[in-house]
Every structure is written in C-alpha cells, then in structure tokens.
Amino acid sequence: MALRLPAAIRPLRPLTLAKPSAQQARWLATPVFPVTQNAGRGPTAMVFLNMGGPSTTDEVGDFLSRLFSDGDLIPLGRLQGYIGPLLSKRRTPKIQKQYAAIGGGSPIRKWSEHQCAEMCKILDKISPETAPHKPYVAFRYANPLTEDMYRQMLADGFGNGRGGRAVAFTQYPQYSCSTTGSSLNELWKWRQRLEGKAGPLDDGKGDGTIKWSVIDRWPAHPGLVEAFAQNIEAKLMEYPEETRDKVVLLFSAHSLPMTVVNRGDPYPAEVAATVHAVMQRLNNVNPWRLCWQSQVGPQPWLGPQTSSSVENFIAKGQKDLLLIPIAFTSDHIETLYELDEEVIGESGHADTVKRVESLNGSPVFIQALADLAKSHLGSGVACSTQMGLRCPGCKSERCAESKKFFASQRV
Ligand SMILES: C=CC1=C(C)c2cc3[nH]c(cc4nc(cc5[nH]c(cc1n2)c(C)c5CCC(=O)O)C(CCC(=O)O)=C4C)c(C)c3C=C
Numbered sequence: 570m571a572l573r574l575p576a577a578i579r580p581l582r583p584l585t586l587a588k589p590s591a592q593q594a595r596w597l598a599t600p601v602f603p604v605t606q607n608a609g610r611g612p613t614a615m616v617f618l619n620m621g622g623p624s625t626t627d628e629v630g631d632f633l634s635r636l637f638s639d640g641d642l643i644p645l646g647r648l649q650g651y652i653g654p655l656l657s658k659r660r661t662p663k664i665q666k667q668y669a670a671i672g673g674g675s676p677i678r679k680w681s682e683h684q685c686a687e688m689c690k691i692l693d694k695i696s697p698e699t700a701p702h703k704p705y706v707a708f709r710y711a712n713p714l715t716e717d718m719y720r721q722m723l724a725d726g727f728g729n730g731r732g733g734r735a736v737a738f739t740q741y742p743q744y745s746c747s748t749t750g751s752s753l754n755e756l757w758k759w760r761q762r763l764e765g766k767a768g769p770l771d772d773g774k775g776d777g778t779i780k781w782s783v784i785d786r787w788p789a790h791p792g793l794v795e796a797f798a799q800n801i802e803a804k805l806m807e808y809p810e811e812t813r814d815k816v817v818l819l820f821s822a823h824s825l826p827m828t829v830v831n832r833g834d835p836y837p838a839e840v841a842a843t844v845h846a847v848m849q850r851l852n853n854v855n856p857w858r859l860c861w862q863s864q865v866g867p868q869p870w871l872g873p874q875t876s877s878s879v880e881n882f883i884a885k886g887q888k889d890l891l892l893i894p895i896a897f898t899s900d901h902i903e904t905l906y907e908l909d910e911e912v913i914g915e916s917g918h919a920d921t922v923k924r925v926e927s928l929n930g931s932p933v934f935i936q937a938l939a940d941l942a943k944s945h946l947g948s949g950v951a952c953s954t955q956m957g958l959r960c961p962g963c964k965s966e967r968c969a970e971s972k973k974f975f976a977s978q979r980v
C-alpha cells in the first residue's frame with residue numbers, strides 16, 4: 570500500500586522555470602546593487618579618519634575652536650571650556666592669513682574624498698566578498714564631522730538593528746594618541762551616543778549593531794613606502810646627476826610636545842620606522858635626517874626643528890636639501906605654507922632647497938590603501954595588538970574605554 574504523506578511534507582514537484590523573455594534576460598544581466606550580485610558579506614563602510622581642515626577662511630574659527638577644545642590633543646583639564654575658546658580666538662587671524670596664502674582653504678577634504686572613493690572602487694574588484702564598499706570621511710575638527718558621518722551611515726542603512734560592517738581607517742600612517750587616538754575616542758563617543766544602550770536610535774535589542782574594526786597604523790606598509798619612494802625619486806631627478814646622490818634628504822614630521830613623548834606616545838618610533846623603510850627602498854644612497862615641524866606655544870617640543878635644521882645645514886655649506894613630509898598623506902598648511910613659503914622661501918636657496926610632492930592623488934598610494942584594506946578585511950582582526958595597550962603614562966578614562974570597545978569587537 571502506498572504511503573500517503575501529509576500534505577505539509579509531501580515532496581514538491583521539481584520547478585520548471587519558464588525561459589525569460591528578451592527583456593527579462595536584459596534586466597537579469599543588469600547589476601542592480603552589488604550586494605545581491607556577489608551574495609557576499611557586504612556592504613562595508615570604509616571610514617577615513619583624519620583631523621580635517623577648514624575648506625574656507627571663514628571656517629578657520631570653528632576649526633581652531635574644536636581643535637583647542639580637544640582634551641586628547643591639548644589637555645587643559647577643567648579649564649578646557651574657558652581657555653580653549655580664548656586660545657583659538659587669539660590664533661584665528663594669524664591662521665586665516667596662512668590659509669588665504671595657500672588658496673583660501675585646506676585641500677584635505679577634496680583629497681580625502683577622492684582617495685576614499687577611488688580606494689573603494691578598487692576594493693569592489695579585489696575584495697568582492699565584502700563589496701560593495703561605501704566611502705565615508707570623518708574629520709575630527711572640520712566638516713564632515715564624525716557625528717555627521719555616523720548619522721549618514723545610519724541613514725544609509727547601517728546599524729539600527731540591521732548590523733553591517735564598518736572599518737575605521739586612520740589616515741595618519743603613524744599612531745599618536747593626539748591624532749588617531751583622538752579620532753577613535755570621538756568615534757567611540759558618537760557610537761555610544763547614537764547606537765549605544767542609551768542612544769536615541771537604540772532599538773532595544775542590544776548595544777549597537779554595527780561591527781567596527783580599525784586600521785590603526787600602517788607606518789611601514791610596502792605600498793606606502795613605495796609611494797613615498799617614487800615621489801622622492803621623481804624630485805631627485807630635478808638635481809644634476811653629479812650632485813644627485815649628495816642631496817641631503819630631510820624627512821619632516823609634525824612635532825609632539827615632550828609631555829606627550831614622555832607619556833610613551835608611539836608616534837616618534839613609528840615615524841622613524843617609515844623613514845627607515847623608505848631609505849631601505851631607496852638603497853640608502855643619500856644622507857638623511859629626521860626633523861620635526863609646527864611646534865605651537867612655549868612648552869618644549871620634540872626636535873630638531875625643521876626650520877632650524879635647514880638654516881644650520883645651509884650655514885655649514887650644504888645647499889642641496891630635499892624636504893619630505895612623512896607623517897601626512899595630503900597637502901595642508903604645514904606643507905604649502907610652513908615648508909614652501911616659510912622654510913624654503915626664507916632659506917635664500919629656493920633653487921636648491923626643494924620639497925617632495927605630498928601623496929595626494931598618487932595612484933600608487935591609492936592602490937596601497939586598497940591593498941591594506943583588503944588584507945585587513947580578510948584578517949578577522951579587530952585592531953592591531955598595539956591598539957590594546959595604553960601609554961605607560963596614560964591617565965585618560967576615554968582612552969581606556971574606547972580601546973576596550975574597539976579591541977573587543979568580533980569581526
Ligand atoms: C601627524 C600629524 C600631526 C600630529 C602628530 C599633530 C599633533 C599636534 N598638533 C598640535 C597642535 C596644532 N596642530 C595644528 C594643525 C595641524 N596639525 C596637523 C597634524 C598633526 N598634529 C596638521 C596637518 C595641521 C594643519 C591642518 C591643515 O592645514 O589642514 C594646529 C592649528 C594650526 C595652528 O594653530 O598652528 C594646532 C594648534 C598639538 C598640540 C599636537 C600634539 C599634541
């Protein structure tokens with residue numbers, strides 16, 4: 570006797586699909602949204618972190634006011650709210666003149682948006698399993714601010730119980746608690762406010778649903794080193810062949826107050842790591858020194874200063890000097906004004922003291938960003954081991970909490 574199965578578990582007749590019409594076939598062949606195309610783990614938000622800069626001279630006041638209010642950069646304790654605005658107000662006219670002299674504003678927004686968008690296009694090809702990659706820029710002191718970026722991500726469908734993966738990708742190759750550390754503390758703050766248990770967008774299901782991971786430092790990444798080396802080689806070609814190998818390479822990085830260095834900040838060692846890797850790639854042909862620029866205020870800063878190093882070398886008879894900005898990936902007042910206008914302009918030897926181009930739109934650099942991001946996305950790692958360790962002299966609760974959060978993410 571044939572066994573009669575209940576309707577619910579009776580095997581279904583195999584489905585035979587009708588052949589699609591020509592119009593349906595065209596529609597099926599058209600990529601709608603890459604998420605459905607590759608059935609991978611995307612979309613992935615790629616968030617570039619940086620300090621930002623004022624796009625116009627009118628934005629300088631707000632930029633400096635946010636910068637001087639940042640206790641991770643300029644710790645003024647309980648007086649931060651009073652002294653910060655006073656210092657920024659006093660400094661605004663001077664800095665406005667500098668931005669006016671470099672074309673009326675900082676090019677950092679233009680470069681960051683370009684670099685991030687181009688990197689995402691490459692990532693869609695080389696990392697289809699995490700595609701589509703959506704570019705975001707989050708600045709610490711200028712538009713687009715971290716808060717605006719986070720709200721945009723939520724509006725775009727990340728979080729709000731829907732999850733999604735986001736990578737915070739610092740655009741400072743070398744880690745300092747005053748730069749990348751500050752940006753991560755800010756990101757963590759807005760994550761708590763917007764997505765955390767008490768946040769207005771909390772869905773009651775848990776403590777935020779976006780999975781964050783961090784590319785927190787990349788001082789000796791081969792692609793970064795290659796991009797720097799190619800720009801240096803291009804500039805060296807402008808010197809006559811007989812003197813080219815004797816040009817002194819002066820790597821220049823933004824300085825740090827000695828209080829920050831002595832707290833145990835990783836930045837000086839990481840800048841040195843970049844310089845060594847670049848010199849190795851250049852076969853150590855030219856003599857070189859690392860010096861530090863852009864000191865602000867009366868307290869002691871890490872030296873030697875870039876400007877006095879140039880003066881002293883010239884006084885010793887060394888005129889062929891090549892300045893290499895090594896701790897920032899696009900142009901800013903420190904390159905366009907301080908180095909070009911002040912250091913080189915006032916050296917009296919603008920014909921032989923030159924500056925290497927910033928990385929800006931370098932395709933080698935953008936490819937390096939994509940390679941770095943691809944390795945990170947496939948690594949299953951939330952952040953570097955170094956990120957979990959606080960500076961020996963750190964007393965900041967913000968650092969403790971934000972590091973704990975990022976290091977505990979499971980991706
Ligand atoms: C790797 C880069 C930078 C480090 C490290 C850094 C540390 C640091 N900076 C200040 C104070 C100021 N920095 C200012 C501007 C500024 N800083 C950097 C980079 C680093 N800073 C850049 C690229 C810029 C210019 C931005 C642009 O042009 O787009 C300013 C404002 C300008 C001024 O008033 O001179 C201040 C102030 C401290 C105290 C610090 C370490 C603790």
Ligand code: FES
Pocket residue numbers: 746750832834958959960962963964965968969
């Ligand atoms: S200051 Fe470096 S970890 Fe807090």
Ligand SMILES: [Fe+2]
Pocket residue numbers: 823863
């Ligand atoms: Fe600075």
